[in-house]
Amino acid sequence: MATGAYFLTPSPRHPPSTTISSSSSSCQIKLFTTGISIQTKYEPHRRRTIPKTSCCANSPSQNKRPLTSTDITGSSKDGAGIRVAYQGVSGAYSESAAEKAYPNCETVPCEQFDIAFQAVENWIADRAVLPAENSLGGSIHRNYDLLLRHRLHIVGEVQLSVRHCLLANHGVKLEDLKRVLSHPQALAQCEHKLTSLHVVRESVDDTAGAAQFVALHKLEDTAAVASISAARIYDLNVLAQDIQDDSDNITRFLMLARDPIIPGTDRPFKTSIVFSLDEGPGMLYKALAVFSMRDINLTKIESRPQRKRPLLRLVGNNDGLKHFDYLFYCDFEASMADHNAQNALKHLKEFATFLRVLGSYPMDVNLL
Numbered sequence: 197m198a199t200g201a202y203f204l205t206p207s208p209r210h211p212p213s214t215t216i217s218s219s220s221s222s223c224q225i226k227l228f229t230t231g232i233s234i235q236t237k238y239e240p241h242r243r244r245t246i247p248k249t250s251c252c253a254n255s256p257s258q259n260k261r262p263l264t265s266t267d268i269t270g271s272s273k274d275g276a277g278i279r280v281a282y283q284g285v286s287g288a289y290s291e292s293a294a295e296k297a298y299p300n301c302e303t304v305p306c307e308q309f310d311i312a313f314q315a316v317e318n319w320i321a322d323r324a325v326l327p328a329e330n331s332l333g334g335s336i337h338r339n340y341d342l343l344l345r346h347r348l349h350i351v352g353e354v355q356l357s358v359r360h361c362l363l364a365n366h367g368v369k370l371e372d373l374k375r376v377l378s379h380p381q382a383l384a385q386c387e388h389k390l391t392s393l394h395v396v397r398e399s400v401d402d403t404a405g406a407a408q409f410v411a412l413h414k415l416e417d418t419a420a421v422a423s424i425s426a427a428r429i430y431d432l433n434v435l436a437q438d439i440q441d442d443s444d445n446i447t448r449f450l451m452l453a454r455d456p457i458i459p460g461t462d463r464p465f466k467t468s469i470v471f472s473l474d475e476g477p478g479m480l481y482k483a484l485a486v487f488s489m490r491d492i493n494l495t496k497i498e499s500r501p502q503r504k505r506p507l508l509r510l511v512g513n514n515d516g517l518k519h520f521d522y523l524f525y526c527d528f529e530a531s532m533a534d535h536n537a538q539n540a541l542k543h544l545k546e547f548a549t550f551l552r553v554l555g556s557y558p559m560d561v562n563l564l
């Protein structure tokens with residue numbers, strides 16, 4: 197029997213400037229025909245005023261307007277009026293990902309990914325954008341851990357072609373460089389070029405922040421690895437372009453929201469889940485078989501040691517032996533509106549020790 201929160205858990209919507217009291221409320225809704233239920237418990241710790249958000253309806257007592265599909269799905273087609281939190285400053289790749297997902301959105305820069313999550317949880321932003329994996333560097337594990345620690349839902353994905361530039365102040369030449377600053381992922385993606393330059397690499401929080409720092413301090417021996425738009429924003433010279441190790445350098449970003457979207461079947465959907473299993477031969481094989489026997493294509497599987505319960509004690513002859521206990525993050529090509537996918541998860545739930553659906557969302561089929 198699976199433990200832990202199970203299915204898509206919507207948070208309550210509040211009208212603009214609503215004051216909520218400290219009483220807690222909970223509700224349970226059933227989705228589809230599976231009997232899979234959604235449990236939501238909302239426990240505001242104290243009275244507070246929720247900032248006015250674009251996706252909220254009018255105050256209940258005044259000029260009620262009819263609900264639109266935007267109120268239901270939480271997104272307008274072009275992203276107008278949606279505030280998207282991202283880590284970094286203007287010119288970061290995460291900002292471009294936000295603009296790809298929601299072209300006319302208002303982007304909200306945040307110091308850390310954790311803050312971007314909190315911005316959405318506290319109604320300061322409507323969405324957060326989070327880099328999840330890169331074709332050169334693999335998964336960004338910290339962000340997978342954050343997905344579990346917070347209660348946001350994946351509502352979309354964006355694949356972005358990441359083309360790094362080496363940026364320096366005007367007049368600075370390649371041979372003047374002693375140091376290069378950037379996000380650790382970006383530095384790792386430019387391994388070959390940076391090795392050939394014989395420079396010291398220094399990690400900072402985001403690529404655009406590195407460009408801003410180089411410009412602000414008028415550094416003459418330091419460059420930044422960042423985007424071409426960061427070069428324009430911070431008025432830096434492009435010393436080299438396309439310095440990533442592989443010309444097809446793609447980062448996959450996830451869009452997160454307080455509420456899940458209602459999964460459809462009108463276009464290709466993907467579903468992301470996380471689960472854990474008991475120790476024993478063939479357990480993972482059995483888990484993956486729930487998808488293969490239903491012809492559901494898996495697009496990703498990733499295992500991460502459980503941080504809170506890292507060691508699993510073995511029973512029987514191996515008494516006393518301990519292994520790492522893992523969480524498995526899986527993406528599959530199906531919508532949760534699809535009965536086949538619902539049955540696969542019901543089947544998995546029969547023997548998984550924990551199962552959570554992180555989101556069911558439209559697949560990004562256009563690479564930018």
Ligand SMILES: O=C(O)C(=O)C[C@]1(C(=O)O)C=C[C@@H](O)C=C1
Nearest residue numbers: 288289290327379381402403447
């Ligand atoms: O620093 C940025 O510009 C980011 O958006 C972060 C980030 C990442 O974390 O992977 C995003 C895309 C690139 O892969 C490099 C850095």
